[in-house]
Amino acid sequence: MKGLHYHYQVPGDDFTRAGEASGAIKAALKKLGFSPQVVRKVAIAMYEGEINLVIHGGGGEIDVDIDGEKVTMVLADHGPGIPDIQKAMEEGWSTAPDNVRSLGFGAGMGLPNMKKYSDEMTVESVVGEGTTVTMVVKLV
């Protein structure tokens, strides 16, 4: 199959729009006929990343590439960066502020969920410059 590319701008601190990009990708994958398991994995992994862009990254960009073998999601922000990626990957570790917690986020499950629902994940981060997370969900 010919590769497909989708690009999304995610505004920072706007929880009313969080999930729009993930929702759009979910709808696109469903329309393309991918299995419900693949659609769910991509939707969950990408939504967690999208929420992280909103909460921590001050917004950012998401690029999604789909080919015959995999869905690749690249989420990039120019936020404060992650000083200790290993710590950030621990379940329950969170630096989310109180207003975010009152919305039901900030349980420290974002990155762990992204790892759980993707088949491959890399996190590159430079403090003061930003973070780029790449996730791959395999189709076969």
Added chain:
Amino acid sequence: MTGKELAAACGFTLACGSGEREIGGEIYCCDLLSIVMGRAPADGLWVTVMGNLNSIAVAVLTDSACILLAEGMGLDEDAKARGDQQDVTVLKTPLPVYEAARAAAKALGLP
């Protein structure tokens, strides 16, 4: 059993959506959305007290069949509009979470 049928069986109120989707999975109770994202089963009934816009997004992305808002909690206006737009069935009950889940489990024939 559909959301609408569950509402009739348990005395829950339909807060948004058509109520036509079949509930075919398990019942899951939690309020922290990041935990729900990781664990809510597809096609299930999700019992929570969080009735905001993000709850609707989480239900859509986890493919939950129905949200049940416990403790008399309501949906805020934005959430209702988005829920209707995306046809997410949301039911309401004054019951606490445990009692609400128990009543639903009985109606759905779950152990």
